[in-house]
Amino acid sequence: MNLKNITADKLVALYRNRDLSVTEVITSVFDEIDRTDNQVRAYLTLCRDRAFEDARRIDAKIAAGEELESLSGVPVAIKDNMALKDVPTTCASRILEGYTPPYTATAVERLRAAGAIVVGKTNMDEFAMGSSNENSAFFTTRNPHNLDCVPGGSSGGSAAAVAAGMALVSLGSDTGGSIRTPAAFCGVVGMKPTYGRVSRYGLVAFASSLDQIGPFAKSVRECAQVLEVICGFDHFDSTSADVSVEPLLRDLDQPIKDIRIGIPKEYFIPGMDPEVKSRLEKCIKTYEDMGCRLQEISLPHTEQAIATYYLIATAEASSNLARYDGVRYGARKGGDSGLNDMYRKTRMNGFGKEVKRRILLGTYALSAGYYDAYYLKALKVRTLILQDFRKAFDQVDVILTPTSPTVAFRIGEKTSDPLSMYLSDIFTITCNLAGLPGISVPCGRNSAGLPIGMQLLANHFQEALLLRAAFNFERAFLLQ
């Protein structure tokens, strides 16, 4: 069983017909992990025993002729910033060493209730801060398409696990592009839902007003299937949206003729990789051929998005990460000279360079004398960015952009210059600032064989439309 050649639907159908047992599939998944993951290094923790336990339980259900759930026996990977009871959650940070959550995140709980089997927790940039996976405190995950390249970040492990056939689908989190960038770099589909669509309960907070959980899969349909399972209101997250969920799968294959697609002129910047640009032009042509109405739009404050993002995200992070002080979670250092000494020593030893850099920047932006000039200013520019999108969605239904200005870059290429790494998030960041749903869909490869991603954005809670636009593209693209 090679997971690269099967979809969730077909897998569950094979189980139902008793052509295949769940235990056989889980065995082959771990065989694949044993073969491949010493090179790709997507996983931080494997849940072998409990995965086989789950597999036997579902096999018993099948033997007893019971109904299967939509994701019964589907092997999934979970980014290691989501809680799974009794399994360590590290956020790829030394500061959480030894921390094991006593509960499971709502999104993971819902996947499990739908029959999915968690095979492991995946690597990421420490506390989801990064665009390449190189900020993991443990090791760097590699891109399955070229092991010398980054898988993208911060959910690089989850994207690589699906791309390498070490999980059928996976969950990541997206604060400024952390699902969509690795999806583009690894050649899989990755989706960030509307802010509030998926409960953040059990997701370790990075920037609370931007964070959102979403799925990775090889196909748009599987992405929709996973999202349909994990989304919806949750009492345990006070920012969870109590907004009804449209069926996501039902109308997936309905034609998209006459929908209006906007191409923001600010996203076709001079520094863009020419191969990415020419691919995107082909994507636009594909939509035109399907009868969509394409038009140029303007999102005038795009240029200010990165500055706005890095002020808001670091300010929120500096507050969220204040809780890691050696008292309640994981590692504890020092303490002989009192409590403050313990706080400082724990945090100095526990956090990596990038996390410290962001905590310092965020603390600076919030500190007396600078709050108005930096943090408050960024919140106001955020309003302008949101207004740009409101105006744009008066004219169009969907916005089409590249996911990233480049393909996957080489490991080490951008680590010495934090700002150049930040600038690589230019196309994904506005979506989080405006709370919109966004998806990255593979749209071909460059001459070196590295995947290129197309990004689609829609208005708040328009996931069904977004997925339909993505599904129609994927189908047309595969026929080309």
Add this chain to the structure above:
Amino acid sequence: MKITEGDVEYVAKLANLEVHEDERAELAAQLSRIVEYVEQLSKLDVSAVEPTTQILETVKHAVRDDRVASRTGSSDAGKTVKLFKVPKVITER
């Protein structure tokens, strides 16, 4: 605005972080570059713009009825002693 090593030390203290002396110069340089970059926002006149802290105005903060509700796992929290056992914080003089 240039961030000095003194600024790094001050902000580190606010953030309960210790920064080694040999890291200060590099951090000051990196943070200076980032702060210079984000200062492009000062070119925009936002005096008449309201700040956005929460993106979805239509979504009310979820407050549920005051009923006891259980959830799988929550009762196990007490078993994770490390979550609650803290080092001694009050010392004799």
